[in-house]
Amino acid sequence: MDLSDFSAALSAALADLRYGETPQELYEPIRYSMSMGGKRIRPLLTLLGAHLFTDDWQVALKPALAVEVFHNFTLLHDDIMDQAPLRRGQPTVHVQWNPNVAILSGDVMVVRAYELLFDIEPALLRELLQRFSQTAAEVCEGQQLDMNFETEAHVSIPQYLDMIRLKTAVLLGFALELGARLGGASPDDADHLRRFGTDIGLAFQLRDDLLDVYGDAATFGKRVGGDIVSGKKTYLLLTALEGANEAQKATLHHWLGLNTPETAEAKVQAITAVYDELQIRTRTEALINEYFQDALYHLDAVQAAPTARKALLRGLALQLMERES
Template sequence: MDISQFSERINQTLSTLQYGQTPDELYAPIRYMMELGGKRVRPLLTLLGAYLFHDDVEKAVMPAIGVEVFHNFTLMHDDIMDNAPLRRGQETVHEKWNTSTAILSGDVMLVRAYEFFLGIEPQKLPVALKLFSTCAAQVCEGQQLDMNFEARQDVQIDEYLNMIRLKTAVLLGFSLELGALLNNAAPEDARHLKEFGINMGIAFQLRDDLLDVYGDQAKFGKRVGGDIVSDKKTYLLLNALERANATQQKELRKWQGLGQNGQEKQKVEAVKAIYDELDIQGTTHSQINHYFQKALHHLNEVNALNSKKELLRQLAIQLIERDS
C-alpha cells in the first residue's frame, strides 16, 4: 500500500456523499466547500493510523470522512471570522453567498460530521464520540484565543504555540488516535500516535505562517501577506517583536492597524524587510524542525511495522516541506 491508495479511497467516498438537497441555498455551499479540494490530510491520517494496526481500514473510512467534514466546517466559520476573501484560490463561502448562509451551512456540516461516526462499533462509539467532542471544543478554544490575541499587544510566543496546538494540531492528533482506536491499538501506541500528530500539526501551522509571508500566491491559494495586513499575531511577528532593536520595534508598531486603505503592499514590504533583517525565516525553519523531530520521536515509539510507519513519516515530510 502507498499513500495515494488511501487518498483515492477518501476522494472516492467524498465524491458519493449527499449532505442534503432542499433548500438548495443551505446545501449548495456545503457541496461547494467540500469540492474545493485540499490535501485531505486529516482523513488520510485516520486511515493511516488504522492501517498501522490492521491491513483492513474499511471501518475507519466513514469516521475519517466525518473528521474531514468537521475540518471544513471550522474553515468555513474561520473564514467568516477572519473576513477572508479566498480559500484554496477560490471565493470563500461567505463571499460567494453571504455570512448568514455560511454560518448556517457550517452548522449543518457539524451535524453531518457526527452522523458519519455512527457506524463505529457500539462498544467503541462512546469513546470515539467523547474524544471527538473534546477535540472539537479544543479547536473552538484555539479559535477564541486567536481572536483574543487580536486585541492584545503582549502576546507571548508560548501562548501562540499553545493556541495553534489547540486550533490546528489537536485535530491531527485526534485523527490518528481515532484510526488507532478503530483497529484496536494499545492505549500507549494510540497516545504516541496522538502526540506525533500534535507535534506534526504545530510544525504544519508554523509552515503555514511562513508561507503566508514567503509563499507563492499562485501555489499558496490564499493572499500572501494576509497575516501581515490583518495584524495576525503569528510566530513570525511575535519572534520579530521579541528580537527587534528599538528602531525595528518602532517600525513594526507603526504599521499596526494600518494597511487597510490601499497601503497593503507597502505594509507587507516594510514588515517583511524587518523579518529579513532578523532572519525570521531561518528562525521559523528551526522551530519547524524542532517540532518535526519531536513528532518523529513519538512515531518511533509506536509498536507497529516500520514499513507502515514509513508512510506516516513520508506524509510528515511532505507537509513540512510543502509550498502550498
C-alpha cells in the first residue's frame, strides 16, 4: 500500500459521513466546512499509525474522521476569532452565514467527533476518550495563548514554541497515538509515535512561518508577508528582535508600528531585509531540522512496527518538511 490508498479510503469515508439534516442552517455550514478540502494530514496519520501494527487498519477509520471533524471545528471557530474572510480560497462560515451560526455548527462538530469515537473497543475507549479530551483542551489553550500574544508587548521564543506545540502540534501527535493504540501498539510505542507527531507538528508550523516570508506566492496559497503586515509574533520575528542590534531593533519597531495598506509592501521588504541581515531564514531552517531529527529518533525507537511500514510515515513527514504551500 502507499499513501494514495489511505487517502482514497479517507475521501470515501468523508463523502459518506452524515451530520444531520434539520434545521438546515445548523448542518449545511458543517457540510460546507468539511467540503473545503485541505491536506487531511491528521486523519491520514491516524490510519498510518494503525497500519504500523495491523493489516486491519480500517479499525481506525471512524476515529480518524473524528480527528478531522474536530480539526475543522477548530478552524471554523478560529476564523470567527480572527475575523478571517476566507478559508482555502472560499468565504468562511461566519461570512457565508453569520457568527452565531458558525459557533453553533462548530459545537455540533465537537459532538459528532465524540460520536465517531464510540466504536472504539471497550478496553481502549476510556483511555482514548481521556486522551482526546486532554488534547482538545490543549488545542484551545494554544489558541488562547495565540490571542493573548496579540496584545502582549513581550513574548519569549520558548513561550511561542509552547503555544504552537499546543495549538498545532499536539493534535498531530494524538492522531498518531490514537491510530497506534487502535492497531495494537504498546503504550511505549504509541508514546514514541505521539512524540514523533508532535515534533513534526512543531516543524510543520515553523515551516509555515518561514514560507509566509520566503515562500513563492504562486504556490504558497496565500499572501507572502501576511504575518509581517499584520505584525504577528512568529518565530522569525521573535528571533530577529532577540538578536538585533540597536539600529536593527529601531528599524523593526518603526515598521511594526506602521499598519496602513499603503505601507504594507514597504513594510514586508524592510523587515525581510533585517531578517536577511540576521540570517533568520537559516536559523529557522536549522530549528525545523532539529525537530525533524528528533521526530525520526522517536520513529526509530518504535519497536514493534516493520521498517517498510515506518518508511511510509517517514516519507509523509519528509513531504511536509519540503512543502512549498
